[in-house]
Amino acid sequence: MHLNPLFKRTWQLAWSYRATWFLGALLALTTCNGLFAGYVWRGRDVAAHNTLRLTPALTLNFPGEGLSIDLTQPEAIGIHIGSGGLTGLETVLGGIIPAGVRTVVLSGLILLILCGLVLVTTRYVAEAGLIRMVALTEQDGVLRSVGQGWRLGWSRSAWRLLLIDWLIALVGLAAILVCFALALSPFLLWTTGNILAGALGTALASGLLILDAAATAALLIAVSLVLPVARRQCAAEGLGVSASLHSAIGLIRAHVGQALRVWLVWAGMRLAWMVTMVPLVILLAPLVLALLPVGLVAGGVSALAVGGVLTVFLKGALPWIIGGMAGLPALGLVLSAPILVASAPIEVLKSSWWTLAVGELRRLPERALPPTHTEQPAPAPVAPQRIESAPSIAPASGPAPRAAREAHAPAPLTQRPTTKERKRPKATRAPGRRASAKVGSSRGNKAAAGRGARRKTTPRRKG
Numbered sequence: 001m002h003l004n005p006l007f008k009r010t011w012q013l014a015w016s017y018r019a020t021w022f023l024g025a026l027l028a029l030t031t032c033n034g035l036f037a038g039y040v041w042r043g044r045d046v047a048a049h050n051t052l053r054l055t056p057a058l059t060l061n062f063p064g065e066g067l068s069i070d071l072t073q074p075e076a077i078g079i080h081i082g083s084g085g086l087t088g089l090e091t092v093l094g095g096i097i098p099a100g101v102r103t104v105v106l107s108g109l110i111l112l113i114l115c116g117l118v119l120v121t122t123r124y125v126a127e128a129g130l131i132r133m134v135a136l137t138e139q140d141g142v143l144r145s146v147g148q149g150w151r152l153g154w155s156r157s158a159w160r161l162l163l164i165d166w167l168i169a170l171v172g173l174a175a176i177l178v179c180f181a182l183a184l185s186p187f188l189l190w191t192t193g194n195i196l197a198g199a200l201g202t203a204l205a206s207g208l209l210i211l212d213a214a215a216t217a218a219l220l221i222a223v224s225l226v227l228p229v230a231r232r233q234c235a236a237e238g239l240g241v242s243a244s245l246h247s248a249i250g251l252i253r254a255h256v257g258q259a260l261r262v263w264l265v266w267a268g269m270r271l272a273w274m275v276t277m278v279p280l281v282i283l284l285a286p287l288v289l290a291l292l293p294v295g296l297v298a299g300g301v302s303a304l305a306v307g308g309v310l311t312v313f314l315k316g317a318l319p320w321i322i323g324g325m326a327g328l329p330a331l332g333l334v335l336s337a338p339i340l341v342a343s344a345p346i347e348v349l350k351s352s353w354w355t356l357a358v359g360e361l362r363r364l365p366e367r368a369l370p371p372t373h374t375e376q377p378a379p380a381p382v383a384p385q386r387i388e389s390a391p392s393i394a395p396a397s398g399p400a401p402r403a404a405r406e407a408h409a410p411a412p413l414t415q416r417p418t419t420k421e422r423k424r425p426k427a428t429r430a431p432g433r434r435a436s437a438k439v440g441s442s443r444g445n446k447a448a449a450g451r452g453a454r455r456k457t458t459p460r461r462k463g
Contacts, residue, residue, distance in 0.1 A: 001258050001360050003265060010356050013134065014349040020133055021344040022146045023126040023153070027351070028343035029336070030123030107322045115329060124161045128235045129153025130348065134355045135236040157235045164230055164241055172223055176216055183208035225263050226252060232358040255361050262357040266350060273346050284338045295334035303327030 014020070132152040133144050144152070186208065189201030230248035233239050239247060252259045307323025314322075 001255075001261075001357075001364060003261060006356055006360060007265065007353070010349060010353045013137070013356075014345055014352050017134070017137065017143060017348070019144060019146045019149060020130055020348045020352075023130045023133070023149055024344035024347035024351070025340045026122050026126040027130065027347045028340055029333075030119045030126070031347075107318075108325055111322075111325055120162065121158075124158040125150065125153040127153070127231070127351070128155060128158040128161055130351050131232060131235040131355055132157070134352045135232075135359065138356060138359060157238065160234050160241055160244070161231055164227070164234060164244060167241065167245075168223055168227060172219060175219065179212045179215055183212040221263075225259060228266075228354040229259070229358055229361075232355055236355065236358070251358075251361055255364055258361060258364065262354070262361075266353060269346075269350055269353070280342060281339070284342070287338045288335055291334055291337065295331040298334050299327035299331035301327075302330045 129149040129152045133149045136152075137143060184205060186201035186205040190198035192198070226245070226248050229251060230244045233247045233251075234241070234244040237244075237247075303320070303323035303326060305323070306326040307320040310319035310322055313319075
């Protein structure tokens with residue numbers, strides 16, 4: 001498999017197939033591959049006097065006053081609220097009463113869950129649609145529209161992609177935690193009270209932690225190699241979850257070298273895009289600032305709509321606080337629009353690279369696997385068939401018909417020729433000649449006459 005023509009074809013497809021850019025932008029938004037998110041707390045108005053005690057020697061402060069959390073007590077978690085109440089938290093939330101804090105937190109959790117569901121659904125529908133659009137266009141050469149791509153993504157393949165990611169994430173997390181626990185197990189030697197055993201356990205645990213870090217890195221690389229292939233097998237070929245994983249592992253085993261080369265190119269593209277993002281964000285900063293009023297208007301409209309609806313059920317400042325929380329996603333979406341537009345073709349390029357590469361890997365001849373040590377069972381010998389004569393059928397009444405008797409009668413044996421037949425063989429004729437009595441007699445007469453004539457005309461010599 002030649003990578004240079006494959007990359008050129010992927011590049012041309014990514015920049016000419018404009019309908020895939022919308023799905024690429026959604027993919028960049030939901031996977032955060034093209035966004036830098038950060039939050040800086042500025043506590044100029046609210047003092048950070050709340051404490052979180054993790055260990056007897058480590059205590060963290062966070063904004064507010066009157067709240068102390070102690071995690072050092074083995075019996076239970078100690079929470080102490082001062083006599084003045086949660087004054088700092090009230091200031092942050094706009095002066096509402098502590099009883100309203102639960103409502104705000106609950107509303108925030110509900111909004112986060114709804115946003116999470118929308119983002120997850122959008123992410124996997126966009127990915128499935130992008131994979132299927134590129135795969136179908138590679139087959140028939142027909143460019144699909146944005147609506148057709150969305151309908152292609154809204155299928156069972158999208159939910160299967162979600163199940164594949166969850167399954168690999170759960171199995172990988174369990175494997176990492178088990179390896180980490182095994183690496184830390186030598187520290188238990190300190191419980192024996194022996195200093196030498198404890199020191200030996202520390203040294204052993206240090207070596208195991210290094211091995212665990214290497215194993216974790218190898219596991220992450222293997223997952224990043226298998227997961228894109230399994231996604232293409234699921235979305236493009238319509239396979240199930242387990243069938244996609246088994247097919248991806250078998251395809252990579254059959255073409256390990258080619259798959260590693262494809263993975264290296266993909267990793268290089270990701271690294272190059274991460275480096276390019278830094279100057280790109282600086283260049284797009286003026287455009288983001290120009291879009292700030294538009295984002296404030298969009299967020300304000302969303303906040304007013306949600307807050308106005310909640311005023312029917314809630315009183316005070318709570319509806320407007322919840323509405324402001326609902327308007328933040330609209331503000332963030334508007335401000336991140338330039339980065340999403342720049343990230344859309346890159347996401348299409350990375351996804352199309354894997355889609356076309358997996359198609360090329362499927363078309364390669366399979367590598368012959370080494371023979372296993374298990375011996376193949378010898379074929380069972382074929383038993384000789386026993387030829388039995390046809391069973392005789394007894395007639396119910398009267399003799400059997402002649403046709404039935406001839407059908408069930410044994411084949412006659414070959415008879416030996418008699419003495420007369422051996423002494424008198426039959427005359428045979430040469431092929432292509434017809435015997436004629438007149439012609440034969442005339443030829444004989446002519447030959448006899450010729451011989452007589454020669455005798456008469458030839459004189460005798462005297463001695």
